[in-house]
Amino acid sequence: MAPAKVPPTTVQRLPVYLRCLVQASAMHMPVVNSVQIAEMAGTNAAQVRKDLSYLGEFGTRGVGYDVDSLITHLSKQLGLTESRRVAIIGFGRLGSALQSYPGFEERHMRVVAVLDADPAKIGTSVGGVTIESVEDLAAVVTRERVEIAILTVPGPAAQEIADHLVAAGVRAIMNFAPVRLRVPEGVEVRQADLAGELQVLSFHLNPRTAAV
Amino acid sequence: MAPAKVPPTTVQRLPVYLRCLVQASAMHMPVVNSVQIAEMAGTNAAQVRKDLSYLGEFGTRGVGYDVDSLITHLSKQLGLTESRRVAIIGFGRLGSALQSYPGFEERHMRVVAVLDADPAKIGTSVGGVTIESVEDLAAVVTRERVEIAILTVPGPAAQEIADHLVAAGVRAIMNFAPVRLRVPEGVEVRQADLAGELQVLSFHLNPRTAAV
Numbered sequence: 543m544a545p546a547k548v549p550p551t552t553v554q555r556l557p558v559y560l561r562c563l564v565q566a567s568a569m570h571m572p573v574v575n576s577v578q579i580a581e582m583a584g585t586n587a588a589q590v591r592k593d594l595s596y597l598g599e600f601g602t603r604g605v606g607y608d609v610d611s612l613i614t615h616l617s618k619q620l621g622l623t624e625s626r627r628v629a630i631i632g633f634g635r636l637g638s639a640l641q642s643y644p645g646f647e648e649r650h651m652r653v654v655a656v657l658d659a660d661p662a663k664i665g666t667s668v669g670g671v672t673i674e675s676v677e678d679l680a681a682v683v684t685r686e687r688v689e690i691a692i693l694t695v696p697g698p699a700a701q702e703i704a705d706h707l708v709a710a711g712v713r714a715i716m717n718f719a720p721v722r723l724r725v726p727e728g729v730e731v732r733q734a735d736l737a738g739e740l741q742v743l744s745f746h747l748n749p750r751t752a753a754v
Numbered sequence: 755m756a757p758a759k760v761p762p763t764t765v766q767r768l769p770v771y772l773r774c775l776v777q778a779s780a781m782h783m784p785v786v787n788s789v790q791i792a793e794m795a796g797t798n799a800a801q802v803r804k805d806l807s808y809l810g811e812f813g814t815r816g817v818g819y820d821v822d823s824l825i826t827h828l829s830k831q832l833g834l835t836e837s838r839r840v841a842i843i844g845f846g847r848l849g850s851a852l853q854s855y856p857g858f859e860e861r862h863m864r865v866v867a868v869l870d871a872d873p874a875k876i877g878t879s880v881g882g883v884t885i886e887s888v889e890d891l892a893a894v895v896t897r898e899r900v901e902i903a904i905l906t907v908p909g910p911a912a913q914e915i916a917d918h919l920v921a922a923g924v925r926a927i928m929n930f931a932p933v934r935l936r937v938p939e940g941v942e943v944r945q946a947d948l949a950g951e952l953q954v955l956s957f958h959l960n961p962r963t964a965a966v
Contacts, residue, residue, distance in 0.1 A: 557954060560953070561950065620956055620957045622953065636852075638847050639847035639851045640848075645932045646952070649949040651953075722796060736852065738770065739928055739946065740928060743926035743928060743944055744834060744902065745832045746925075747925060
């Protein structure tokens with residue numbers, strides 16, 4: 543029996559485990575143990591066992607986890623048995639890169655709508671999707687049943703668009719704009735912070751302040 | 755006195771605090787307290803105080819932190835008083851988006867080299883940098899004193915290039931390829947996992963498995 547509540551830090555690691563398992567499956571490994579998963583995931587075996595225990599008891603002590611059934615189980619837990627419907631708002635270089643990002647399709651993320659504010663882009667077709675006006679946001683979200691929005695708009699525009707997304711019923715936003723969005727309870731925002739990631743690396747390069 | 759060791763989870767939050775402080779400075783706030791930083795950073799005040807305490811004692815109880823001196827201090831801790839020299843390996847759509855990513859310059863990340871394997875791209879100029887051959891990686895890293903490498907190459911090429919980067923002396927890699935890199939002790943890798951981020955959002959959308 544999977545408990546209803548999984549800690550957020552565990553949730554963050556589940557996609558990593560899923561990716562490792564897909565790799566194991568591609569290498570024709572029928573069974574993996576927690577040490578192997580930890581090795582691939584860059585964590586430790588105790589952590590793996592603890593994280594997976596939140597999802598229920600389906601490993602066999604001394605043997606390991608059946609790769610295919612764990613993939614199925616994790617996919618279900620991650621809501622990946624059917625494709626999630628994704629909209630990209632802002633079709634600049636980053637939006638364009640994300641729209642063709644190969645990792646999305648294979649992980650059941652389907653870009654069903656692309657929106658932009660530039661009249662020169664609106665109406666053009668990209669990867670089977672026609673770019674629509676950001677002014678039609680609410681209508682597009684409803685028509686395409688958008689579940690996840692990826693925001694790749696300039697910083698100053700991000701909050702207003704996020705407000706419109708939330709009003710249109712979107713409950714999950716991946717934000718690449720360099721501003722922190724304010725959203726109501728029940729809406730989940732992931733903040734992509736590419737410069738911040740580099741700053742973490744930079745911190746590591748500083749011998750006086752290297753992390754433990 | 756700042757202790758020599760800062761926990762990795764704290765390190766990850768420092769760029770967020772720095773961004774909040776830069777925002778506060780832009781709003782002409784001379785002083786902020788931990789509650790305000792927490793509000794902007796999406797965390798809690800106790801966490802902020804604890805994180806900042808690792809860097810030394812420079813807040814004033816009941817008053818708060820001097821914004822400008824905390825920016826200076828955090829920048830120094832993050833090694834940002836001088837620009838970090840960044841190379842982008844792989845100039846596809848994502849590499850191109852990152853090369854012009856506005857957040858980098860303002861956070862002292864300077865793209866000094868761009869490399870690709872495509873003869874059609876090599877020799878062309880992008881944003882003041884001439885694209886060079888990935889075969890000349892070691893020479894470029896040395897000449898440009900590259901400190902941080904951003905990998906936006908196809909998955910199967912990533913490990914080999916990472917090996918060359920490490921051999922050339924690079925100790926910090928931001929990896930956008932959908933594979934987990936193996937690097938020796940002392941080299942730091944940040945794994946960008948855009949599809950994984952969406953999967954975390956997806957998990958949140960699943961009512962049976964919503965995170966606590």
